Amino acid sequence: MNWRNVRLIFLREVRDQLRDRRTLFMIAVLPLILYPGLGVGMMQMTVLFSEQPRTVVVLGAKELPLPQLLDGDRFVANWFDEPAKAERLRVVTEDALDENDSGSYQELADLLAAAASVREAHREYERLAEEREQAISRGDEREAHRVAAHLEAAGRRRSQLFSSSGIQVLIVVPSGMREKLAEANGLIRERDIAAGEVEIPKPVVLYNVADEKSLVAYTRVRHVLDAWETQLLKDRLRMANLPEALPTQVEPETIDLARAEERSRSLWSKLFPALLIIMTVTGAFYPAVDLAAGEKERGTMETLLICPASRSEIVFGKFLTVMLFSVCTALLNLMSMGFTGKYMASFVLGGAMSKAGSLAPPPLAALAWVVILLVPLAALFSALCLALATFARSSKEGQYYLTPILLVTVGLTVFCLSPAVEITPLYSVLPVLGISLLLKELLAGGGAYMYLVPVLVASFGYAALALWWAVEQFSREDVLFREAERFELKLWLRHLLRDKGQTPSFAEAGFCFVLIMLLQFGAMKVFAEAAAAGPLTDFGGRTLQLLMIQQLVIVATPALLMGVMLTSSIRKTFRLRWPGLRFMAVGAILPLALMPLSVTLAEHLGWFFPPLPDSIQQTLKLMNTDSVPLWLALVAFAVAPAFCEEIAFRGFILSGFLHSRRTWLAIGLSSVAFGVMHMIPQQVFNAALLGLVLGLLAVRSNSLWPGVLFHVLFNGSHVAIGRLAPSVAEDGYSWPLLVVCATVSAALIHWLVVTGRPRPKASSEDAREAVFREEEIPLHVG
């Protein structure tokens, strides 16, 4: 790469962007005015905002025992931790009608009537529920079934009445509550044990959790009722000459040790990673679209392509520009937001924030981490956006691609915000997640330094991959010279079926993989239900049968169907040709040597992956217990996957990916697809590694069969050893054996890589030479 060209292109692009008012506005001006503007807006909202009191209807308020719960149209202020909060709940009782002489009489009457009808509906529901219980206890299933239908209708009616009543919480105090409580109190005073047997009718509180207002009102009512009941209990204890503090003897003293800066740090650790990701991606996107799609739109793409700079130099120069703008946008946004937030926190939120301590600015070290981790993040997004934007024909089309990127990023951000999610070895090597979680940890003051290297290496790795993809896009004629053609489904389908190649195209292979994944996702529920139906004793066998059906229907069938419909040579697509004996020998020996290595590797990498959920572990265990016959296990785990997965992944998908004309890229992609299909993280990793070997075997032998043999023997030997020599599976393989296996594997793989490599054809080179050498040759005219 000629760095002078990269620098020239970079400098030109930066100058060009700086001269573009739109970009400048988005990157520099918007952040500076957006947040102060939002701050002013928020302040005004705060002034205008006042909370409406929520309506609580209490039916049968007269039956409430002392201490006094209600005070006119409010709860007694004592029951709130802050007495002013009493104003937020408006209480309506039957008495309100008597006392009221103002214009709101009708409204109160309506509310009470609605409350009464909800109460009736509730009573009807209770009655039916009891009827159903009785029918069930009688064993009268038909009657129970009939009542259940009524019960369902009653429940629906109760909810509907409540929703349309305008009441947020309805408290129904049962008649006789005060009386029964007094009776029990009398017995307590006499120290009569029968006090416990007095059945005091319980009030019912109705609310609707799906309605925000109702939920808020209920939460407040719940606090009030708890405080009131505690006082009720204390009163009863006093009456019985017992200490009031009896129920709260072991009330521990709780002390919050968080210091002000720790609280702020905790806030920053949640806020910064999320904001950083979103700002970086938006900061990268607009310049990327302008630099790639915009270049096509303005008709300067070809001007650039005919300059001596290579495609990778052009892309690299553009990439550095996008990255610079991405980093600047993110930093400017964070700064502007930080200053505005701090400024506002100092006075607007005085009340609320004073409790949490004043918002301390993040420490310098934290800011340094932000900057360090911003670089790989910006690199990844810049390269990704550039590749996508190159693909777009126009700026407008480019903008459309922002939505999926933003959606995925926001999804990841929300995931990272969850307090339960912490950085783990696996997360540390995942794109975006690793950086985000590491930053969260570092900002919160946790010492996750050991993850720094893997996160940085992985992130730059992904960025390099994305950049390579961008260069690829920039080298594709069909991408660079895509013309705005009208898309017609009919034309496209005809094109698919008419202009079939011998093997599938790259896109068709990709689609096959997506289809397999979608089918797998769609069938998950069906298979889980089918496995769960029936007796547990037969669970393993049943699951294995389902596994075979799944392989056949979801993995092999789509690939076969697509092969038949979209290619003109089934034989070439699926490599249905007899290979040389040497390759069959490799297919027979290599799996036996690799299996112990693969198992040992998986065991040693156990720490890297999150533990499997119990349900999956249980299923895996049940699937390979002795209750399942060995032949069934072998067919399900070895034979079926060998045929089905090889047909799909080394047949259709690999053949399609080979259209990229890069053998190793095709093998790599097909093995990643093969890995991803295995869903469980542990298996994904192992399968992807094996996919590399299987892909190599398929390409070198140009046949499906060595791979099938490999697959059968690899899976089969794994299952068989688990069954027949469980001690080996438990204790692991001995080191000498592993060394032998490693040597054999290395030798065979090396042979595959080197010896089987097809030699480049010399004829095209000769033709080239001839043209250079020729002096004068007759021209082909007419």
Added chain:
Amino acid sequence: MIRVRDLSKSFDDLKRGRVTALDRVSFDVHPGEIYGLLGPNGAGKTTCLRILSTVLRPTRGVAVVAGYDVETQPAKVRAHIGFMSNNTGIYDRMTAWELVEHFGRLYGMDEDRLRERLEEVFTELQMNEIRDVLGSKMSTGMKQKVSIARTIIHDPPVLIFDEPTSGLDVLVARAVLKAIANLRDQGKCVIFSTHIMREVEKLCDRVAIIHRGRFLAEGTLPELAARYDEPDVEELFFRLINVHETLYAT
């Protein structure tokens, strides 16, 4: 300077299936010569010139430009050619001077030589008054001049012009053609595509008539007139195209 043998280019099209845009084309262009590609729209002229400028890769065949292979030494080829077409626009947010200077630097020119050459080219093309005008503020004629300046700034031995006069008014078109004729007089190897007969007659030393990706005839204008017994270029052009169309239809 340009040597093309059996050059073909095909691509997939949704509507037409596999399209052969250029079909086994061979020709040579020498220094001090203007070679014209004459053909209707969609004949394959642009495809051919794009391959020569290494923007597209040939499906088969060999093309050697200024002694370098377009497939294996594309960077070398690009360094030794000047390419201008309808699709090589200029940047809106750069002035004429900045743009030509930028490309001069990309061509690896040292600063002294670049400065000298800039002055020379700007004077020659009478562009001194638009030195500091931004691309977005230029008229079509000005833009075309800047494009020519960009094409010749590094003084390349081979020049490729793809319909350089399309969309221009008569005055500007005349100036462009004059500039191209000057380049030939300086000993450059020029290949030039057009669908305007007048331009061919005025400018080209040799011409190839291209239709549906194929060369229908090739030679100097007197040679063609003699071979087909048709002194009028326009008539000759229509006759050849008609014959080919009839053959194609059957």
